[in-house]
Amino acid sequence: MVDLKTSYMGIELDNPFVVGACEMTSHVETLKKIEEAGAGAIVLKSLFEEQIQLERLQLDDSLTEYDERHAEMTGIHPRMEHSGPEEHLYWVKKSREIVDIPLIASLNAVNREIWVEYAKLLEKTGVDGLELNFYSSPTDPDRDGAQIEKEQIETLCEIREKISIPVSVKLSPFYANPVNLISKMDLAGAGAFVLFNRFFQPDLDIDREVNLLNFDLSCEGDYKLPLRFTGLLYGQIQGDICASGGIYSGRDAAKLIMAGASCVQLVSALYKSKLEHLRFIRRELIKWMEGKNLDSLQEFRGRMSKKNLSDPFAYERAQYVGMLMKPDTIIKQFPQY
Numbered sequence: 001m002v003d004l005k006t007s008y009m010g011i012e013l014d015n016p017f018v019v020g021a022c023e024m025t026s027h028v029e030t031l032k033k034i035e036e037a038g039a040g041a042i043v044l045k046s047l048f049e050e051q052i053q054l055e056r057l058q059l060d061d062s063l064t065e066y067d068e069r070h071a072e073m074t075g076i077h078p079r080m081e082h083s084g085p086e087e088h089l090y091w092v093k094k095s096r097e098i099v100d101i102p103l104i105a106s107l108n109a110v111n112r113e114i115w116v117e118y119a120k121l122l123e124k125t126g127v128d129g130l131e132l133n134f135y136s137s138p139t140d141p142d143r144d145g146a147q148i149e150k151e152q153i154e155t156l157c158e159i160r161e162k163i164s165i166p167v168s169v170k171l172s173p174f175y176a177n178p179v180n181l182i183s184k185m186d187l188a189g190a191g192a193f194v195l196f197n198r199f200f201q202p203d204l205d206i207d208r209e210v211n212l213l214n215f216d217l218s219c220e221g222d223y224k225l226p227l228r229f230t231g232l233l234y235g236q237i238q239g240d241i242c243a244s245g246g247i248y249s250g251r252d253a254a255k256l257i258m259a260g261a262s263c264v265q266l267v268s269a270l271y272k273s274k275l276e277h278l279r280f281i282r283r284e285l286i287k288w289m290e291g292k293n294l295d296s297l298q299e300f301r302g303r304m305s306k307k308n309l310s311d312p313f314a315y316e317r318a319q320y321v322g323m324l325m326k327p328d329t330i331i332k333q334f335p336q337y
């Protein structure tokens with residue numbers, strides 16, 4: 001009998017399929033459906049600092065002083081008028097009461113005080129863990145990478161000191177050396193790493209000359225970047241790895257676990273194929289494990305990580321150069337070019 005149980009930063013999950021933060025995880029009714037479809041855990045939609053600042057501006061008696069800024073913020077976030085932090089905290093608490101599977105809150109702030117203040121408030125809602133969504137898209141040429149990383153590590157340290165639920169860190173892949181940053185955050189006490197977030201990438205309509213602000217979903221096969229970093233990091237850090245990005249099937253999940261992930265997050269696959277897809281993915285993983293005579297995830301977690309591979313160069317530069325030096329392989333794959 002196959003057992004899909006896994007442990008994620010000390011939280012026991014019935015199975016490794018975590019529904020990642022998105023619009024779907026921002027309504028109590030949908031959370032219940034996600035639970036019924038068999039998710040192992042849910043990450044709630046992030047609370048953003050902009051929601052907090054906007055509410056503070058709205059509450060400010062001297063609002064007229066800031067008319068311009070207020071107009072700008074409500075323009076940027078037109079639908080946020082009724083979703084301030086109080087409402088967010090309220091529904092997170094409500095969700096905790098209604099849903100039984102582990103719930104992880106998510107926070108994306110800018111200023112240290114807000115990070116810490118809301119980490120504490122989110123902990124009080126009764127969630128099982130907190131995901132720090134370090135999504136930032138720097139535009140200031142004077143802020144260097146080292147400064148940004150230092151601030152993120154300090155934020156993590158302070159939050160770890162102030163709250164006692166497990167804390168995961170969700171990162172983008174766009175650091176000069178993600179492995180170095182992750183190792184430092186690991187020492188700073190992150191319980192897990194969510195690899196990776198997806199950047200919002202607006203497009204241009206060149207006929208109408210306007211920005212297109214659609215949210216692009218990932219595509220099948222996009223899991224290869226998380227796969228590589230999961231394999232590189234497994235066994236090298238204390239924290240767990242939750243792979244995220246382009247995971248669409250039970251077989252994809254098996255790959256990520258084989259590289260070393262404790263669990264995987266899904267978002268785009270569920271937008272494209274509906275929540276029912278969770279059942280299918282779970283069955284597919286079970287079927288694959290049965291075919292390989294595997295009873296538990298522990299039996300194959302990390303089997304194909306850098307640490308456990310007999311070929312120590314498989315994750316190194318040599319592999320890349322070696323592939324490019326064998327044009328025959330490329331010609332076989334793309335015979336008609």
Ligand SMILES: Cc1cc2nc3c(=O)[nH]c(=O)nc-3n(C[C@H](O)[C@H](O)[C@H](O)COP(=O)(O)O)c2cc1C
Pocket residue numbers: 020021022023044045046106133170196197198215216217218219244245246247265266267268269
């Ligand atoms: C509509 C939508 C809303 C999202 N909202 C959040 C969010 O609030 N916080 C967050 O950390 N990530 C958010 N994400 C990113 C997802 O959690 C996830 O990291 C990303 O979509 C990659 O996973 P996927 O390939 O399974 O979609 C959102 C994604 C989508 C598509």
